[in-house]
Amino acid sequence: MTESRPLPEAPLRILPLGGLGEIGKNMMVLECGDDIIIVDCGIQFPTEDMPGVDLIIPDVSYLVAQSHRVRGILITHGHEDHIGGLPHVLPDLDVPVYAPKLAHGLITVKLNERRRTRDAVVHAIEPEEPVHIPDAMGICIETPWGSVIHTGDFKIDHTPVDGHTIDLPALAERGKNGVLLLFSDSTYAELPGYTPSEQIMTDALDRAVGGAPGRVIIATFASLISRIQQVITAAENHGRHVAFVGRSMVANVQMATEMGYLDALPGTIVPVRDVAGLPAERVVLMTTGSQGEPTSALVRIAKGESRDVVLMEGDTVVISATPIPGNERAVSQTIDNLLRQGARVLYDRIAPVHVHGHASQEELKLMLNLTRPRYFVPVHGEYRHLRAHAQLAWELGAAPDGIFVLEDGEILEIDQDGAEVVGSIPAGPIYLDGPTVMDTDSVVLRERRSLARDGVVVVCAGVDQDGELTGQVQVAGSGFMDPGDAKDIFKRLRRRWRWGFQAICPPTTWTKRAQTSEKLPDSSYATI
Amino acid sequence: MTESRPLPEAPLRILPLGGLGEIGKNMMVLECGDDIIIVDCGIQFPTEDMPGVDLIIPDVSYLVAQSHRVRGILITHGHEDHIGGLPHVLPDLDVPVYAPKLAHGLITVKLNERRRTRDAVVHAIEPEEPVHIPDAMGICIETPWGSVIHTGDFKIDHTPVDGHTIDLPALAERGKNGVLLLFSDSTYAELPGYTPSEQIMTDALDRAVGGAPGRVIIATFASLISRIQQVITAAENHGRHVAFVGRSMVANVQMATEMGYLDALPGTIVPVRDVAGLPAERVVLMTTGSQGEPTSALVRIAKGESRDVVLMEGDTVVISATPIPGNERAVSQTIDNLLRQGARVLYDRIAPVHVHGHASQEELKLMLNLTRPRYFVPVHGEYRHLRAHAQLAWELGAAPDGIFVLEDGEILEIDQDGAEVVGSIPAGPIYLDGPTVMDTDSVVLRERRSLARDGVVVVCAGVDQDGELTGQVQVAGSGFMDPGDAKDIFKRLRRRWRWGFQAICPPTTWTKRAQTSEKLPDSSYATI
Structure with missing residues (x-):
C-alpha cells in the first residue's frame, strides 16, 4: 500500500x-x-x-x-x-x-x-x-x-x-x-x-576552411559557442588565425574563453585589426549577422560599409545558420550582396554549412x-x-x-x-x-503603418474670430507624392485658396536620416 | 563550301x-x-x-x-x-x-x-x-x-x-x-x-479530395489553368461540385472554359452562392490567395472576413503553391489563421500538394x-x-x-x-x-519609411512681422508616442510656451482606416 x-x-x-x-x-x-x-x-x-x-x-x-x-x-x-x-x-x-x-x-x-x-x-x-x-x-x-x-x-x-x-x-x-x-x-x-548531429559540422567546416583559397568569413549566432569552437578547431587544422567581428560575438568569445568553454592554441585568436597584416590564406573571420540583421557585421560587410572587413578577391563567406521564419528575405539579400562583391558564398541551400x-x-x-x-x-x-x-x-x-x-x-x-x-x-x-515602450493597444504602430501607407498632409490656416482666413493657407506633405507632382496640385489649389506648399522636412534631411538610420535624440521633442 | x-x-x-x-x-x-x-x-x-x-x-x-x-x-x-x-x-x-x-x-x-x-x-x-x-x-x-x-x-x-x-x-x-x-x-x-512531373499532382489532389471528410478548399495561382483542371477532375472522381472564389480566378476560369482549356462535366462547376445548399462532402472550392496576398480570397477566409466562405468543422484547406521568396511570412500567417479556425490544412512542408x-x-x-x-x-x-x-x-x-x-x-x-x-x-x-507612379528616385517611399520609423510631429505657430508669437502654438503628432505619454511632454512644454497638443488625426480614424485598408479617395488632396 x-x-x-x-x-x-x-x-x-x-x-x-x-x-x-x-x-x-x-x-x-x-x-x-x-x-x-x-x-x-x-x-x-x-x-x-x-x-x-x-x-x-x-x-x-x-x-x-x-x-x-x-x-x-x-x-x-x-x-x-x-x-x-x-x-x-x-x-x-x-x-x-x-x-x-x-x-x-x-x-x-x-x-x-x-x-x-x-x-x-x-x-x-x-x-x-x-x-x-x-x-x-x-x-x-x-x-x-x-x-x-x-x-x-x-x-x-x-x-x-x-x-x-x-x-x-x-x-x-x-x-x-x-x-x-x-x-x-x-x-x-x-x-x-531525425535532425543530424552537430558532429557533421566539424567535417563540413573543416572542408570549407581547408578548401578555401583565401580568407574565410563565417557568420553564425553570437551565442552558438559550440559552433565557434568548431571553427577555431578547423582554423587550427589548416594553420589559420581567427578574428571576431561584431560587438556581441567579441564579448561572448571573451567570456567563453575565460570560462573555459572555448579552447584555442595561444596565438590562434587575434584581434581583427591584426588581420590586415596576415596572408589571406591564414585568416578566418567570424561575424554576427547570419540572420541578415540590418546593423550586423555581415550585412555591413555585404554592403561594403564595414570598417573592419573589406571583401576581396578569393574570399569565401560561410553562413552557418538557417534563416529564422521572417528573415528569409534579409538573408537572401545579404547573400546576393556578398556575391555581387565577388565573394564565394556557402549557405544552407547549396552546402551543408548548418545543422539546426x-x-x-x-x-x-x-x-x-x-x-x-x-x-x-x-x-x-x-x-x-x-x-x-x-x-x-x-x-x-x-x-x-x-x-x-x-x-x-x-x-x-x-x-x-x-x-x-x-x-x-x-x-x-x-x-x-529605444526608450519608448509600446504594447498592442498602442496607437503608435498603427499610426506609423498608416503614415507609411498614405503619407501625411498638414494644412495650416489662421482663422479669425469670425472664421475668416487671416493669411495664406500652408499645406505641408511628406510621403504621399513627389514634391514636383504635389506642387502641380497645390498650384491649382492656390489659385483658388492662396495656398502654398512646402515639404514638412526637406527631402535631403529625410534621406540622410534614412541612410544612417539615426534615431531622433530624446530631446528632439523639445527642440522641434 | x-x-x-x-x-x-x-x-x-x-x-x-x-x-x-x-x-x-x-x-x-x-x-x-x-x-x-x-x-x-x-x-x-x-x-x-x-x-x-x-x-x-x-x-x-x-x-x-x-x-x-x-x-x-x-x-x-x-x-x-x-x-x-x-x-x-x-x-x-x-x-x-x-x-x-x-x-x-x-x-x-x-x-x-x-x-x-x-x-x-x-x-x-x-x-x-x-x-x-x-x-x-x-x-x-x-x-x-x-x-x-x-x-x-x-x-x-x-x-x-x-x-x-x-x-x-x-x-x-x-x-x-x-x-x-x-x-x-x-x-x-x-x-x-529533377523537378517532379505535374502528373504526381493528379494523384495527390485526388487523394486530398477523396480523403477529406467535409469541404475541400484549394488555393492556387489564378493563372495556373492546368492545376485548376486537375482539381476539377479530382472533384468529379469523388462526386463533388467545384465553385470558384476570387475575382481573377472566376474570370480566368470563364475564359479558359470558353476557349476549351478547361473540361468539366455539365453541372460540375457551380456558382459560389449555390455552395451553401450542397452537403459539405459534395463541395470543392478553389480560391486565390496561395501567396498570402492581403486582399485575396483565402486570406479573407482565414481571417473570417469572407462573405463567400465561412470555415466550418471538417473543412480541409489545400495550399497548392510554394511561397515566392518574400511571401513566406504571409503564407505562414494564413496557414496559422486557417488552423486557428479549426480547418485541417495541407501545405507544401507537410504534404505533397504542389510541384513547382x-x-x-x-x-x-x-x-x-x-x-x-x-x-x-x-x-x-x-x-x-x-x-x-x-x-x-x-x-x-x-x-x-x-x-x-x-x-x-x-x-x-x-x-x-x-x-x-x-x-x-x-x-x-x-x-x-493607385494612380501614383514612383520610381527609385522618388522621395515618396523614403519619406514613408521615415514616417513609419519615427512618426511625425508638426508645430504650428503664428508669428507676426516682428517675429513674436501671435497666439497659442499648436503641436500635432502621429506615430511617435501614445497620446497619453505625449501629453505629458507637451504639458511641460506648454507651461513654458503655451503650447497645446492634438493628434493630427483622431486615433479612431487611423484605426478604422488601418482595419479596412481603405485608400484615400483620389479627390482627398483637394478636400483636406
Whole structure:
C-alpha cells in the first residue's frame, strides 16, 4: 500500500507568456498556490511591418504585480530567444535568475552592459536533471501535482561536439515514475526523421576552411559557442588565425574563453585589426549577422560599409545558420550582396554549412514516449508547429483530453478534475523603440503603418474670430507624392485658396536620416 | 563550301529590364539596328518595406522613347510575372503583343478590365518552336547574328498533364545548327536533381479530395489553368461540385472554359452562392490567395472576413503553391489563421500538394547541353540563382567568356569581336500606388519609411512681422508616442510656451482606416 499524499488545495496553473504561437521571446510561467516559477525570458526580433521597433519582449505585467510570489527565473540555455528579455525585464521584476553555467556567462555579459541590471542576481547551476547538454538543459519541476518537464530547445544528438549526450535513461526513469506535464520544443515538428548531429559540422567546416583559397568569413549566432569552437578547431587544422567581428560575438568569445568553454592554441585568436597584416590564406573571420540583421557585421560587410572587413578577391563567406521564419528575405539579400562583391558564398541551400538545434519528428516522438506525460503542451513554435506536434502526440496514442495547444496568455489549470483552459492574462508583445515602450493597444504602430501607407498632409490656416482666413493657407506633405507632382496640385489649389506648399522636412534631411538610420535624440521633442 | 552571310553592321544588344537579380517583372529586350523585340512584360508584388505600393512594373522609359522601333512584345506564357505589366505598359507603349493561345486568353481578360487597354492589339500565335508546352513556350528569335533562344519558365516534364511534352529533338536540332545565345530560367538553379512531373499532382489532389471528410478548399495561382483542371477532375472522381472564389480566378476560369482549356462535366462547376445548399462532402472550392496576398480570397477566409466562405468543422484547406521568396511570412500567417479556425490544412512542408514549374539543376544542364550556345545569360532569378546557374554552365565546360551574369539595366553587346557589357539604361522598379507612379528616385517611399520609423510631429505657430508669437502654438503628432505619454511632454512644454497638443488625426480614424485598408479617395488632396 503506497502512502497517498493529501491533494494540494491550489490548482497548478500554466501561463505561457511567449513562444506559443510564435517563434521567439520564449517565456513560460508555472503557478501553484503562493509560488510562481518562470522558465526563460527571451526576445523576438521585429519584422518589416513593425517600423522603428528595435526589439520585442514578453508582457510581464502580470508577474510584476505578483512579484512577491515569484521564486525565480529558470533559464534553459543562453540563446537570445531565451535570455534576451532579461535586461529589459529584471529592472521591473527583481527576482533571482538560475541558469546553466554557459548561459550564466552569456547573461552576465548582457546584464553588465546596462547600469540598471548590473546588480541583478544570477546563479549558475549545475544541471543534473534529465535533458542535459552543456550549453543547455531541460528542466524538471516538482510541483505539488507532480513532475513537470520542460525540454527547452533540444535535439537528440548521440555524438555531440563536447561528448555530453542527452541523458535518455534519466528521462525514462522520470517517465516510469509518472510525469504530469511535458512542455516540448515544436520548432521543427513539421520535419520528418531525425535532425543530424552537430558532429557533421566539424567535417563540413573543416572542408570549407581547408578548401578555401583565401580568407574565410563565417557568420553564425553570437551565442552558438559550440559552433565557434568548431571553427577555431578547423582554423587550427589548416594553420589559420581567427578574428571576431561584431560587438556581441567579441564579448561572448571573451567570456567563453575565460570560462573555459572555448579552447584555442595561444596565438590562434587575434584581434581583427591584426588581420590586415596576415596572408589571406591564414585568416578566418567570424561575424554576427547570419540572420541578415540590418546593423550586423555581415550585412555591413555585404554592403561594403564595414570598417573592419573589406571583401576581396578569393574570399569565401560561410553562413552557418538557417534563416529564422521572417528573415528569409534579409538573408537572401545579404547573400546576393556578398556575391555581387565577388565573394564565394556557402549557405544552407547549396552546402551543408548548418545543422539546426531542434528535434525533428522522430526525436519528438522519442521524447513523448520516454516521458509519457499525463498532459502535453507543445511549446516554441508558430501555431502550425504546435498543431503538428500535437498531431504527433495524438498519433502516438496520447489521450486527446491531455493534449493542449495553447497560445500566449491562455491559462491552463490542472487539478484533480483534470485540465482546462480557464481564461487568459495579457500576453501581447511589448515593442521597444529605444526608450519608448509600446504594447498592442498602442496607437503608435498603427499610426506609423498608416503614415507609411498614405503619407501625411498638414494644412495650416489662421482663422479669425469670425472664421475668416487671416493669411495664406500652408499645406505641408511628406510621403504621399513627389514634391514636383504635389506642387502641380497645390498650384491649382492656390489659385483658388492662396495656398502654398512646402515639404514638412526637406527631402535631403529625410534621406540622410534614412541612410544612417539615426534615431531622433530624446530631446528632439523639445527642440522641434 | 558554305555560303557566308555578310556580317551585320549593327551589334546585337541585350537589355534586360526585369527578372535579372530579382524574382518577378520579367522583361527582356533584344535590339539590332532598327529593330527592337521584347520578351514578356511582368509584374512583381511589393514587399513589406514598400508601404502603400500595390504593384511593381518594369521601367519602360527607354522603350517608350524608341517605340517606333519596337516590333512587338512576345509573351512566353500567361503568369502574372510575365504578362501582368501589360495593362500598365501598353497605354504608353502602343505595340502589338504576340502570345500563345492560353496566354492570349489570360491577357485579354486582363486588358478588358481597363478602359485604356481595351483596344490593345494582341495576337494569338501557335507555337512550333523548340520549347513547347500548351500554356507556355520557349522562343527562338533569328537575329542577324544568329539564333537566340529564350526558355521562358520551363521544366522538362516527360509526362505533362495534357500530353504535350517538350520538343527535345527540335532543341537538339537548333543546338546542332548553332545557337548564338541562350536565356534560361534560373529560379531553381540551386536545386539538385529533377523537378517532379505535374502528373504526381493528379494523384495527390485526388487523394486530398477523396480523403477529406467535409469541404475541400484549394488555393492556387489564378493563372495556373492546368492545376485548376486537375482539381476539377479530382472533384468529379469523388462526386463533388467545384465553385470558384476570387475575382481573377472566376474570370480566368470563364475564359479558359470558353476557349476549351478547361473540361468539366455539365453541372460540375457551380456558382459560389449555390455552395451553401450542397452537403459539405459534395463541395470543392478553389480560391486565390496561395501567396498570402492581403486582399485575396483565402486570406479573407482565414481571417473570417469572407462573405463567400465561412470555415466550418471538417473543412480541409489545400495550399497548392510554394511561397515566392518574400511571401513566406504571409503564407505562414494564413496557414496559422486557417488552423486557428479549426480547418485541417495541407501545405507544401507537410504534404505533397504542389510541384513547382521551374527546372532543377539536371534539367538546366540538359537545356545547356542540347542548345550548346556560344553565349549564355541566366535569367529569372535573384542574383544568387543567376550565379548558381552560371556555375552550372561553367561546370559543363562553357567558355567563361561566354557566360554573362547580367542584372536589370545592363547592356550586353554582341558582335564579331565577341560580347561585352557596354553600359546601362534605367531599369529600376516602377512602383504603382493607385494612380501614383514612383520610381527609385522618388522621395515618396523614403519619406514613408521615415514616417513609419519615427512618426511625425508638426508645430504650428503664428508669428507676426516682428517675429513674436501671435497666439497659442499648436503641436500635432502621429506615430511617435501614445497620446497619453505625449501629453505629458507637451504639458511641460506648454507651461513654458503655451503650447497645446492634438493628434493630427483622431486615433479612431487611423484605426478604422488601418482595419479596412481603405485608400484615400483620389479627390482627398483637394478636400483636406
